[in-house]
Amino acid sequence: MARERPKRGTLPPPHETIERLEKSASDGDFYGAQQIYKSISARYASAERYGEALDILQSGASVQLKHGQVTCGAELAALFVETLTKGKFPCNEDTLDRVRTIYRQFPQIPVPQQLGVDDDMQKLSEALGAAKIRVEGCSSFLKAALKWSAEFGGPRNGCPELYDMLAEYICSESPDLDIAKASIYFVRGKNPAKFASELVNFIEKCYPGEDDLAIVRAVLLYLSLGNMRDANYLMDEVRKQLESKELELPDSDLIQFITYLLRTLERDALPLFRVLRQRYKSSLDRESSFKELLDKIAERFYGVQRRSPLQGMFGDIFQMMGGAD
Template identity: 70%
Template structure:
């Protein structure tokens, strides 16, 4: 598809009109057939490129247009029952289509997040866009990556929805994986200096688990997270370091936790990193 600025008359048409036309074209393409999702996703990215090249500032009107495009991306449950060869073939096709949808929607929303950060939204991009991306990845991805989902939720503005997503995941994850997703979510919030939402998330998780008559994970890792939240409420660097030593075996269950804790030490206590090569985990997640 040729660049939008090469379209005949592009420089003589108001940017708002071009944006409206792109939304209408996208709606037609994305709704005609699931086979055209790739083309629709390319149009969605083109919409964002138009925002960037036109230096369109971030505002609620443009955000609403982005949201409308997002809602037009299909959400189709992947079949779970395997039977004869036809069913296996159907499942393979469904998984491939789901992967295409997630890649397309992710490319669009990542571009929109970057645009928003450059043209008036908070430094990390608009929080609502992060929530949209987290939700779509969680609901549609055939190969679910909860680290990626959590990365966007903690940059969003809806910890209650994040808690609901985690509770849903806890109901279908492997045994012993539930406390890791909880710890990762809390540590990600804390690594950004966001103690408020980290505490809210833990409280909301416990509330939702209780209301659904489920069991909240009881492990050394969860105990560590509980003590950590209490420690960060005060100036207690020695206690912070002691917790890291005493719960080292639990922390080591997830390699990324060490880096997140280093970020937390720097955010809350001004502790500088010992290894200048650290930070690679966060850099990798930024590409998600």
């Protein structure tokens, strides 16, 4: 007896759609499969059958990414998170595991760092372009997931594990690593050991003068969040990993400053904190963000109220006009 076909306007069982589209993608019809993934999942979502929409979108994202269709996969991954939000799914271990599953499907392909004499420049250019697409696609997916996690039961600033995923993918896939951006995500994660490893990798490859900036920036970011434990751990771990490679911490005034700062913050020593800032001002001026980070640290550890940017701007104007003491 032939199976009865669904009536017009009714939704087919999701497993049938998933099986059919997996075969379509395996046969190379990625574009056609993409359109159906989107249209069918949208119909389920419109019917408020969000769980089934998620099943289709998760399968679609995984299938497309597995076949190297990063743009298509990232689009479906973003729709997956959008559906989590529409369906008000809580940030718990089950939903996070689904996010992890999609994340693991994003390709991880080492980008050539150096050119040889016989390298094909066209292939290198294509590899760099593909890496940029991977990073942008995965970043968009994880940033959306962070926003969802913050809204539906996760920590106020988003799930730490998602920050780690984002930072690690940027480090592994970016053709031109922005260690400052990765650092911002790492310090909101929960894996300072991995962060230390990425810093050491960066130190081995970076230009002179970038190594101490990267270390100090990382420690100040942790401290600006009030996280003394991981700030100290990071310094110790970077030192250990460098020693294991028969390398040393950069010998610079900035490294001296951060070493003294960590000791100072262990006690009630606001005057010493201010002395350190003044004494190492010329070194700290090497990066504009350090002033703002140190202002945040002063507020967190010593209760020093920060001026808003607007107050600071007008304060400087009044000083120039002789209106301030």
